[in-house]
Amino acid sequence: MAVESASEVQATVFKLTGTQLLSVGRSDRVVAKSENLTARIKVYAEGGENTLHSHSREEHMFLVLAGQATFRLGRDEREQVVNQFEGVLLPAGAYYWFQSSGNENLVMFRVGTGKREGDDRVGKTGAPLPGGSEDNKHVEGVPVPGKFFGN
Numbered sequence: 001m002a003v004e005s006a007s008e009v010q011a012t013v014f015k016l017t018g019t020q021l022l023s024v025g026r027s028d029r030v031v032a033k034s035e036n037l038t039a040r041i042k043v044y045a046e047g048g049e050n051t052l053h054s055h056s057r058e059e060h061m062f063l064v065l066a067g068q069a070t071f072r073l074g075r076d077e078r079e080q081v082v083n084q085f086e087g088v089l090l091p092a093g094a095y096y097w098f099q100s101s102g103n104e105n106l107v108m109f110r111v112g113t114g115k116r117e118g119d120d121r122v123g124k125t126g127a128p129l130p131g132g133s134e135d136n137k138h139v140e141g142v143p144v145p146g147k148f149f150g151n
Contacts, residue, residue, distance in 0.1 A: 016041050016065065017150030021105045025139035028131075037113055041065075043141065043149065044106040048099035050137040052077065053129050055092060057120045060112035063087040066149060068102030075124070095124070107149045 014031040022045035032039040042062075048069065062069070064082050071080045071088055073096050081101065082088055090096055092114070100106035121136075123129035132138045 014039065016107075016109060017148070019043060019107065019149040020141075020143045021045075021107075021147040021149060022141040023144045025141040027141035037111065040110045040112075041149075042106075042108045042110055044100040044108075045141065046100055047137060047139060048106070049097050049131070050099055051129060051135060052095055052097045052124045053121050053136070054095045055090070055112075055120050056122055057092055058112045058114045059090065059092050060110060061087055061089045062098075063109045063111075065107045065109055067100055067104045067106035069098045069106055069108065070101040071096055071098040105149070 012032040012034075016031065019029065019041050020027065020043070022043055024045050026042065026044045026047060028040055028042050030038060030040045044067075052072065052075070062082070064084050064086055066084060068084070069082045071082055072078070073080055073088070073094070075095050077097075080088070082098075088096070121129045121131055123135070129136055
């Protein structure tokens with residue numbers, strides 16, 4: 001396999017501070033992306049990814065930057081509280097859901113691997129479950145004017 005020269009490969013520099021905090025709902029912003037990796041910052045005023053689901057092709061992890069998340073892991077939905085600077089690694093096919101369980105916005109850094117072609121999220125029955133859907137209890141975020149993560 002040929003190695004590309006440094007002039008052909010581009011690095012991406014990003015920051016997570018300055019991300020808008022919310023009064024209601026959630027937001028999701030891709031901060032960097034390559035062919036095999038996606039990094040995003042997610043903010044939840046309340047709620048979370050509230051329906052048991054898995055990603056059939058993507059392995060990913062969450063790192064809590066602010067607030068607290070309560071994850072339900074596996075089909076048996078065992079509970080795990082994840083605090084600031086703690087995280088969860090989810091292999092492809094691992095079932096989970098989570099919700100914000102702290103007193104402030106839940107801010108998480110999410111990194112996913114693998115070539116994704118469309119949404120690979122599936123619900124408990126194996127049927128597609130789009131992330132922004134009503135079935136996944138999606139509520140669009142409402143910004144708090146002048147309030148940002150890390151500022």
